[in-house]
Amino acid sequence: MPEGHTIHRLARDHRRKLTGGPLAISSPQGRAADAAAVLDGGELRDVDAFGKHLLYRFTTAAGEERTLHVHLGLFGRFRPRRVPPPEPRGQLRLRIVGAEHAADLSGPTACALMDPAEEHALLARLGPDPLRADADPARFLDALARRRISIAQALMDQSVIAGVGNVYRAEALHAERLDPHLPARELGEDRAAALWMRIAAQLADGVEDNRIVTAPGAREKPGRVRRSEAVCVYRRTACWTCGGSISSQKLVGRVLWWCPACQPAAGVSAPASSARR
DNA sequence: TTTTTATGGTCAC
DNA sequence: TGACCCTAAAAAT
Numbered sequence A: 001m002p003e004g005h006t007i008h009r010l011a012r013d014h015r016r017k018l019t020g021g022p023l024a025i026s027s028p029q030g031r032a033a034d035a036a037a038v039l040d041g042g043e044l045r046d047v048d049a050f051g052k053h054l055l056y057r058f059t060t061a062a063g064e065e066r067t068l069h070v071h072l073g074l075f076g077r078f079r080p081r082r083v084p085p086p087e088p089r090g091q092l093r094l095r096i097v098g099a100e101h102a103a104d105l106s107g108p109t110a111c112a113l114m115d116p117a118e119e120h121a122l123l124a125r126l127g128p129d130p131l132r133a134d135a136d137p138a139r140f141l142d143a144l145a146r147r148r149i150s151i152a153q154a155l156m157d158q159s160v161i162a163g164v165g166n167v168y169r170a171e172a173l174h175a176e177r178l179d180p181h182l183p184a185r186e187l188g189e190d191r192a193a194a195l196w197m198r199i200a201a202q203l204a205d206g207v208e209d210n211r212i213v214t215a216p217g218a219r220e221k222p223g224r225v226r227r228s229e230a231v232c233v234y235r236r237t238a239c240w241t242c243g244g245s246i247s248s249q250k251l252v253g254r255v256l257w258w259c260p261a262c263q264p265a266a267g268v269s270a271p272a273s274s275a276r277r
Numbered sequence B: 001t002t003t004t005t006a007t008g009g010t011c012a013c
Numbered sequence C: 001t002g003a004c005c006c007t008a009a010a011a012a013t
Helices: A004-018 A033-039 A116-126 A137-148 A149-156 A166-175 A189-209
Strands: A024-025 A043-050 A053-059 A063-072 A077-081 A094-097 A103-106 A110-114 A247-251 A254-258
Touching: A004 A043, A004 A053, A004 A077, A004 A103, A004 A189, A024 A033, A033 A063, A033 A110, A063 A116, A063 A137, A110 A116, A116 A189, A137 A189, A149 A166, A149 A254, A166 A254
Parallel strands: none
Antiparallel strands: A024 A094, A043 A053, A053 A063, A063 A110, A077 A103, A094 A103, A247 A254
């Protein structure tokens, strides 16, 4: 589930549904018992999202300001619940129950209190997040210009750009007709700026839809569109745009998907060079 | 029923 | 680069 759009959507939803009143906070599974004990009975003031990280700003029942850091990782999920919530099923790391809304968190990579120093260190190693109004695209352009790694690898590096995951990487590169193997530094300012804009737009759509829909026209009929029909290249066999065969390759532990026809290597007939990985 | 896979990330070698 | 962490559902047996 979680790329940056999921995280920002959760921040928005939880800000709206869980702030403004005392919360019962527990860790049925016990693995976040310490944080739950501190936060139980407190109030949520705000929720911040940075890339794939969530920061929940609490005022505890004792009147202290504390921040809960949540990172969903690959498997983490926040599920909305009615009040009262049902008996916990499966592994439930954290349960937050307000007067009208509740939320269950399972499988996160991180769910722990974070002090200001740790938060500072976290934010310092994150690149700009296109979903944040305070994001500086110049940092993205600079990072790309300095990297020898491929653009595909660069987009997965959260210190280059925060919030992009494996689906948006594939879809944004396809939308910009960029060969994923192109070295980041060879992108050039114009194409890098266009890529930033594309990612920002796709992520923003993702927040609104609460899912990734990048296939042209598919957003107009949400709910009816299967995932495979909502994207152009990710985990597809045929390109949504041209119908050609989609290529895939394991790259640094993740599968990269692209359309060789829509995203040709610069100078296909040129002598084999470092362009291909 | 078991195995594999997944939209993520860290750490040790 | 691989081991590992976390959970659930799909795919394979």
